[in-house]
Amino acid sequence: MATYEAKSEVTGSVWKIVTEVGQKLEPGDTLMIIESMKMEIPVIAEDGGIVAEFRVSEGVPVTEGQVVAVMEG
Amino acid sequence: MAQSDQSADWQPELEELAFRRRQSELLGGDDAVRKHHEQGRLTIRERIGGLVDAGSFQEVGRLTGQGRYEGAALVGVTPAPYVMGLARIDERPVALGGEDFTVRGGTSWSGDRKKGGQGGFVEDLAHQYRIPLVNLIDGSGGSVTSIQRRGHSVFPGVHGFERSVQLMGEVPVVCAVMGTAAGGPAGRAILSHWSVMVRDTSQVFAAGPPVVERSLGQKITKEELGGHKLAVDVAGTIDNVAASEQQCFEMIRRYLSYMPANVWELPPVVSSGDPADRCEDALRGIVPRNRRQPYDMRKLIGLVVDRDSAFEIQPSFGRAVITCLARMNGKTVGIVANNPAIYGGAIDVKAARKQTHFVELCDTFHIPLVFLVDVPGFMVGKDAEAAATLREGMRSVYVGLQASVPIFTVVIRKCYGMAGMGATDKNGLDLKIAWPSAEWGSLPIEGGVAAAFRREIAQAPDPRAREQQLEEELRAAASPFRTAEAFGVEEIIDPRETRQYLCRFIDAAQARLRTTVGPKARYGVRP
Numbered sequence: 001m002a003t004y005e006a007k008s009e010v011t012g013s014v015w016k017i018v019t020e021v022g023q024k025l026e027p028g029d030t031l032m033i034i035e036s037m038k039m040e041i042p043v044i045a046e047d048g049g050i051v052a053e054f055r056v057s058e059g060v061p062v063t064e065g066q067v068v069a070v071m072e073g
Numbered sequence: 074m075a076q077s078d079q080s081a082d083w084q085p086e087l088e089e090l091a092f093r094r095r096q097s098e099l100l101g102g103d104d105a106v107r108k109h110h111e112q113g114r115l116t117i118r119e120r121i122g123g124l125v126d127a128g129s130f131q132e133v134g135r136l137t138g139q140g141r142y143e144g145a146a147l148v149g150v151t152p153a154p155y156v157m158g159l160a161r162i163d164e165r166p167v168a169l170g171g172e173d174f175t176v177r178g179g180t181s182w183s184g185d186r187k188k189g190g191q192g193g194f195v196e197d198l199a200h201q202y203r204i205p206l207v208n209l210i211d212g213s214g215g216s217v218t219s220i221q222r223r224g225h226s227v228f229p230g231v232h233g234f235e236r237s238v239q240l241m242g243e244v245p246v247v248c249a250v251m252g253t254a255a256g257g258p259a260g261r262a263i264l265s266h267w268s269v270m271v272r273d274t275s276q277v278f279a280a281g282p283p284v285v286e287r288s289l290g291q292k293i294t295k296e297e298l299g300g301h302k303l304a305v306d307v308a309g310t311i312d313n314v315a316a317s318e319q320q321c322f323e324m325i326r327r328y329l330s331y332m333p334a335n336v337w338e339l340p341p342v343v344s345s346g347d348p349a350d351r352c353e354d355a356l357r358g359i360v361p362r363n364r365r366q367p368y369d370m371r372k373l374i375g376l377v378v379d380r381d382s383a384f385e386i387q388p389s390f391g392r393a394v395i396t397c398l399a400r401m402n403g404k405t406v407g408i409v410a411n412n413p414a415i416y417g418g419a420i421d422v423k424a425a426r427k428q429t430h431f432v433e434l435c436d437t438f439h440i441p442l443v444f445l446v447d448v449p450g451f452m453v454g455k456d457a458e459a460a461a462t463l464r465e466g467m468r469s470v471y472v473g474l475q476a477s478v479p480i481f482t483v484v485i486r487k488c489y490g491m492a493g494m495g496a497t498d499k500n501g502l503d504l505k506i507a508w509p510s511a512e513w514g515s516l517p518i519e520g521g522v523a524a525a526f527r528r529e530i531a532q533a534p535d536p537r538a539r540e541q542q543l544e545e546e547l548r549a550a551a552s553p554f555r556t557a558e559a560f561g562v563e564e565i566i567d568p569r570e571t572r573q574y575l576c577r578f579i580d581a582a583q584a585r586l587r588t589t590v591g592p593k594a595r596y597g598v599r600p
Contacts, residue, residue: 009392010416011456037417037449038520040365 006069012036049073096150101175124322125160132158155188157195168198171209179212203335205245211252245332309390331398340405345379349402349576356568367413391423396431402576407435410445421452425465436476444496447486470495484511506564
């Protein structure tokens, strides 16, 4: 099964993970929310699929372009 | 007197002319053309044919090249590695040219007069006739082998960039990197108002992998060193990327459609067929009430400008700002919009650099600017300071304050600090309209309260509660309606009225724009 990586578009910290491993998402659904510059920036599962793995947990800092989750398409 | 019976028959010469012309069509020969095609690239003649109006190319210098003779008899001509001339794009004249990679890799050629590149005839053509210049770049510039050929080493600048620089204030210059460009041709690509490259088949760098390996010991592929992922997305060296050569031609045509032929004219006005008073209900709810939530600024732009008229410049670089050419009621406008989805719209180094170039571009070609503002300020943090955000940010403010083209400010949500000031028309009407969701000040209330009331908050029994209380008190007083009472902002509008309001003012500004055409003098020293 093809996998793809979901990346944070911004540097900030993981505010809320709004999905669970194994959950099926539609293209464009929000995986988690990064807090950056006092804004809630969603990480989107662009192609949808099943959440295979989180690489971060709530509260941890992330950098721009960092892989935060792996999706199975 | 009886006419001479010796007719003026120039048949041999005309046959030679026809032969020489046929030779020019052969480019670097069948093998070289086939190899070029196998790499997924079109020849320079195919490129020109794909870009310009059908049948409109009038070549100049078609006979240039290296003749091959047997005794006195001509047996063939290897064409010069540059093809150029006059053509039309959407029925408007342009000067255009490009290297022929199939002839010695498009390297420079020793004719009496340079055909293209910096200081070439094609640049003189654009300058003298005041028409746009399109460079289709596919060459690597100089080679040390020229030392052997000439018997001496050429001083830098013998073929200098003087004309290229002059053109930047006169006519639209488009550079498309169609193959691997290094050295002079790569530098030439940067001296443009807009540049584009082709995904996977073009690269651009000051020097290629062999020089990098020799200089630094780095082994790197040319795609890693100068492909679109680095040159467009990371570095912003080139503005846009096209998925194919064909799409590249479409993008060039599209870009030029917004531009005047030169700075002595205004951009063309088209019939948009889109009512200036179109109201979009979707605008009413596009900004979330939760100030922390971003929204789709590109969608907002699409709802305000003429339908399908937005052409984004540098979409993948400096993404905290969105810059597009678009039309409103058929007139070209430049849109500068903060993107709340990227660092809340805070201006970082890359966004500032992008905004600086775009504002200067629009000012040069008399294109009114519309700022759609949602900016909390310059980007903060150690990384941002280390990158000189403050300096690059102030440079964008400086260029904005030097611009004399009409600027319209629409505050969508946040408008704070120096970055907010840089989105206004301080040299002109200073017209600022705002949505009810707007807020402004010298800095956002959240951080501002923590700084200004630090002691009071620290001494409170519940510091966090006191901070929130102060924020709420100040936010109530910061209502945009109160500023409108004082005429500190000229209008608060229903978001659905944005298009109508802007179209009225952009239409009205046309009379003034007609009185200020011509080159824009630049003075002072950018910070």
